Structures are given as C-alpha cells and as structure tokens.
Amino acid sequence: DVVLxxxxxxxxxxxxxxxxxxxxxxxxxxxSDGNTYLNWFQQRPGHSPRxxxxxxxxxxxxxxxxxxxxxxxxxxxxxxSRVEAEDVxxxxxxxxxxWPYAFGxxxxxxxx
Amino acid sequence: EVQxxxxxxxxxxxxxxxxxxxxxxxxxSLDYATHWVRQTPGKALEWVxxxxxxxxxxxxxxxxxxxxxxxxxxxxxxLYLQMNSLRVEDTALYFCGRDVxxxxxxxxxxxxxxxxxx
Numbered sequence: 001d002v003v004l005x006x007x008x009x010x011x012x013x014x015x016x017x018x019x020x021x022x023x024x025x026x027x028x029x030x031x032s033d034g035n036t037y038l039n040w041f042q043q044r045p046g047h048s049p050r051x052x053x054x055x056x057x058x059x060x061x062x063x064x065x066x067x068x069x070x071x072x073x074x075x076x077x078x079x080x081s082r083v084e085a086e087d088v089x090x091x092x093x094x095x096x097x098x099w100p101y102a103f104g105x106x107x108x109x110x111x112x
Numbered sequence: 113e114v115q116x117x118x119x120x121x122x123x124x125x126x127x128x129x130x131x132x133x134x135x136x137x138x139x140x141s142l143d144y145a146t147h148w149v150r151q152t153p154g155k156a157l158e159w160v161x162x163x164x165x166x167x168x169x170x171x172x173x174x175x176x177x178x179x180x181x182x183x184x185x186x187x188x189x190x191l192y193l194q195m196n197s198l199r200v201e202d203t204a205l206y207f208c209g210r211d212v213x214x215x216x217x218x219x220x221x222x223x224x225x226x227x228x229x230x
Contacts, residue, residue, distance in 0.1 A: 031214055039216035048207060048220040049157070060218065092157055096216025099171050101147065101159040 002026055002095045006104035012112045013083045021107045023093035025074040037097035040069055040078045043106075044089040053078065054096070085111060114138040114219050116146075116208050121224030124198055132193040132224055133185075134208030141165060141189045145213035148182065148193050150204035151223070160206070163191070164213065176202075198228045 003026040013019045029036045040053035051060050053069035056076060066081040080087055088111060093104040120132040134146065147162035161172035163182050172180060181194040191208060205225050209217030 033214070035214070037214045037216055048222055049217075050220070051216065051218050054216050054218070090155055094157075094216055096211065097214040099162065099169075100173055101149075101162070101216075103149075103157040103159065106155055106157070 001100055002029065002098055002102040004093050004095060004102050004104040006091075006093060006107050009105060009107055011107055011109045013080075013109060014112050015085060016082050019080040019083050019087075019109060021078045021091055021093075021109075023071075023076040023078070023104050025076075025095065028073050029076075029095050029097060030073065031097040035097070036072065037095065038069070038071065038076050039094045039096050040067075041092045041094060042087075042089050043092065044086075047089075049092065080109075083109070083111070114210070116210060116219060116221035118206060118208050118221045118224040121206060121226045123227045123229065125230055126198060126200055126228055128198050128228075129194070129196045130198065130226060132195065132206055132226070134191040134193070134221060136189045136191070136208075136210065139210070141191075141210075145169070145211040146191050147209050147211055147217060148180075149207045149209055149217070149220075150202075150226075151207065152204050158204070160193070162211065162213070169213075195226070198226075200228050202226060203228045 038056045041049040043049045057069045090106045095102045142165040148160035163170045179197045205223040207223045210219040
C-alpha cells in the first residue's frame with residue numbers, strides 16, 4: 001500500500017510570505033492511464049476538507065491562483081505564493097489513484 | 113448544488129454497532145464512486161472504504177475489514193456504513209466523499225461524529 005509522508009508537520013508563516021509543503025510517496029503514484037492522481041486538500045478549523053489541487057497541479061474551481069502544485073513520481077509539493085489569513089488550517093496530500101486511498105499526516109499552517 | 117450529508121453518529125459502547133448514512137443530492141451518485149473517510153481526534157485522515165457507482169468495486173481498509181460493511185440503499189443516492197464490533201480506536205468524525213475514481217474526493221459531507229467509549 002502507498003504511504004505518504006508530509007513535511008513539515010507544522011508551518012508557521014508570515015502573512016504575505018510564501019509557504020511550501022512536501023509530500024513524498026513510498027512508491028510511484030503514476031497510474032496506468034498515464035496520469036498521477038495526487039490531490040491536495042485544505043481543512044480550515046471547523047470545516048470539512050476541501051480539495052485544492054488534483055492530478056498534481058490542476059486547481060479545483062474557485063481555488064485562488066496563489067495555490068500551486070507540482071511534482072512527479074514520488075515527490076510532490078504544494079506552494080502558496082503569498083499566505084493570507086484565510087489560509088490557516090491543515091493541509092493534506094492524498095493519492096487518488098490507488099485503493100486503499102492514502103493520506104499524508106497533515107501539515108498545520110499557522111500565522112506567526 | 114452538489115451535497116453529501118452524513119448522519120447516524122453517536123456515543124456507543126465498545127463491541128456495539130452503529131449504522132451511518134450518506135445522502136447525496138445534486139448529482140447522479142451512480143456516476144461516481146463514494147468513499148467513507150474518518151478523521152481521528154488527532155486530525156489524521158484515514159480511508160475507511162469505498163464503492164463504485166455501478167457497485168463493480170468495493171473495498172475496505174484492513175483496520176475495518178470484517179467489521180464494517182458498505183451498502184447502497186434502495187434509493188440509490190443513499191450509502192450506508194454498517195459498523196459492528198466497534199472499538200475505542202474507531203472514535204472519529206466520519207465523512208463520506210464523492211470520487212470520479214481514479215481521481216480523488218472532490219466533494220465531502222460535513223461529517224458525523226462516532227464516539228466509542230464505555
């Protein structure tokens with residue numbers, strides 16, 4: 001089964017500054033159709049997870065363009081170009097290509 | 113508007129049973145896979161199990177296999193999670209989510225809380 005490891009687990013950031021979260025997989029996440037179904041989710045306090053990114057780098061509808069995803073194979077990154085107060089929460093990566101679905105441990109983003 | 117709404121959570125003693133429901137509206141649920149995902153008190157997300165819209169695929173996490181069962185209601189927009197032999201470690205917020213499979217969960221419900229405690 002796939003294991004996803006995120007780092008860091010805690011990320012204090014200054015408003016307006018960039019932030020970056022890493023997600024590493026125990027095996028390649030490439031799927032048989034040539035795609036890689038690596039997702040990123042944001043969970044604000046008191047809310048359900050909300051998907052931000054799918055297929056490594058595609059943004060879901062309504063997601064601000066300050067969020068971007070990149071990577072391939074086993075190494076993936078979520079970047080926030082300029083952190084805003086509403087970005088506080090926990091961020092998770094998830095492999096959406098292989099059952100059982102795997103989630104990373106989560107990275108808590110907070111404002112310094 | 114796409115919506116998923118879970119219900120059926122509560123406080124239950126170890127060894128007990130509970131059935132959760134997930135009602136999907138605003139889309140044709142048979143066109144998607146639906147999954148159950150739980151969030152522990154420590155905020156970890158854990159996939160519990162999932163089912164294809166056409167019921168062709170059904171699978172569970174090893175931690176619940178043999179104790180939990182996913183089924184679909186006669187109204188095909190309702191999914192159930194029957195949880196038997198509940199353990200303290202099953203305590204979590206349980207979400208259902210929509211998935212194009214392969215792909216990932218693009219819509220989530222608000223969750224229903226299950227607490228297993230004596």
